[in-house]
Amino acid sequence: MKFKHQHILSTKQFDKNDLLAFFEVVKKMEKVVEEAVKEGKQSKLCEGKILATLFYEPSTRTRFSFETAMLRLGGRVISNFDMLKTSSATKMETLYDTGKVISQMANVIVMRHPEVGSTEKMAKGSNVPVINAGDGSGEHPTQALLDLYTIWKSHGRIDGLTIGMIGDLKNGRVPHSQCSLLKHFGCKFIFVSPVGLKMPSEITAELRACGCEVVETEDLAEVIHDMDVICMTRIQKERFANDEEYGKYAGSYVLDCEMMNLAKKDSIVLHPLPRVDEISSEVDDDPRAKYFEQVKNGVAVRMALICEVFGIKV
Numbered sequence: 001m002k003f004k005h006q007h008i009l010s011t012k013q014f015d016k017n018d019l020l021a022f023f024e025v026v027k028k029m030e031k032v033v034e035e036a037v038k039e040g041k042q043s044k045l046c047e048g049k050i051l052a053t054l055f056y057e058p059s060t061r062t063r064f065s066f067e068t069a070m071l072r073l074g075g076r077v078i079s080n081f082d083m084l085k086t087s088s089a090t091k092m093e094t095l096y097d098t099g100k101v102i103s104q105m106a107n108v109i110v111m112r113h114p115e116v117g118s119t120e121k122m123a124k125g126s127n128v129p130v131i132n133a134g135d136g137s138g139e140h141p142t143q144a145l146l147d148l149y150t151i152w153k154s155h156g157r158i159d160g161l162t163i164g165m166i167g168d169l170k171n172g173r174v175p176h177s178q179c180s181l182l183k184h185f186g187c188k189f190i191f192v193s194p195v196g197l198k199m200p201s202e203i204t205a206e207l208r209a210c211g212c213e214v215v216e217t218e219d220l221a222e223v224i225h226d227m228d229v230i231c232m233t234r235i236q237k238e239r240f241a242n243d244e245e246y247g248k249y250a251g252s253y254v255l256d257c258e259m260m261n262l263a264k265k266d267s268i269v270l271h272p273l274p275r276v277d278e279i280s281s282e283v284d285d286d287p288r289a290k291y292f293e294q295v296k297n298g299v300a301v302r303m304a305l306i307c308e309v310f311g312i313k314v
């Protein structure tokens with residue numbers, strides 16, 4: 001695979017063949033986890049290696065998921081989940097220098113930061129692979145990888161599916177990264193957002209240039225019947241100038257059982273989580289709801305990624 005031994009900073013690094021080959025590795029990782037849970041068998045694939053998680057923005061799933069992944073592989077973890085307040089960032093250390101420093105100690109760095117492009121700055125300084133766990137409203141490649149894996153597993157394919165993305169498509173790094181991967185599969189895209197939070201035009205233009213059909217609307221009820229995959233997202237409160245601005249969009253879309261009655265019987269619902277109010281908890285029992293399964297898939301996806309950057313064959 002092309003991305004072996006490299007930083008993982010952007011979904012642009014992956015083509016269709018990489019992705020399909022990668023999904024096969026993830027399947028093997030699911031087995032590794034199963035053996036650990038059922039038979040208490042500890043993998044030694046990353047024995048002796050250390051993963052550092054440097055988080056300059058809040059996280060629940062992504063950080064725990066990477067740390068669980070490394071522990072499942074028999075490696076160890078060092079972590080700072082509050083880098084902005086408790087690291088040398090407070091003394092104006094640059095990301096480049098932090099990369100230089102941490103890579104003297106850890107074998108791989110996973111970082112999240114509020115600034116677009118920040119992971120590249122750290123990668124420039126680092127002598128070990130850096131993995132982007134979210135750079136502001138830019139990208140979230142590992143989340144998109146686990147989303148595509150979940151689609152592939154549920155539908156048995158990605159080619160030609162109709163993908164709905166609903167919510168804050170302007171600020172959401174997850175839909176941005178999802179588009180960048182899904183463009184390889186000839187999907188049809190239905191973007192549902194308030195007018196002020198539309199998918200950036202560079203992204204819709206790129207999808208069209210790849211031959212994908214793109215539909216944009218504000219009305220979910222009108223288009224949900226056409227979707228094979230319903231990707232809900234949160235209005236990204238932290239990207240708005242103030243509460244008043246956020247208030248204009250809060251609660252724009254709610255997926256409840258009534259709305260799900262309009263959806264295809266074999267569609268699936270994804271959400272990177274956390275959710276605010278955009279998926280009502282009554283939908284959790286619908287077999288089409290895959291957002292907690294996504295979390296489980298995320299660990300296997302990150303195990304596969306960690307092995308890939310080390311060039312470890314599974």
Ligand code: NCD
Binds near residue numbers: 143173174234272
């Ligand atoms: C997402 C993120 O941080 O971009 N969460 C996650 O990593 N699972 C989505 C979000 O915060 O809305």
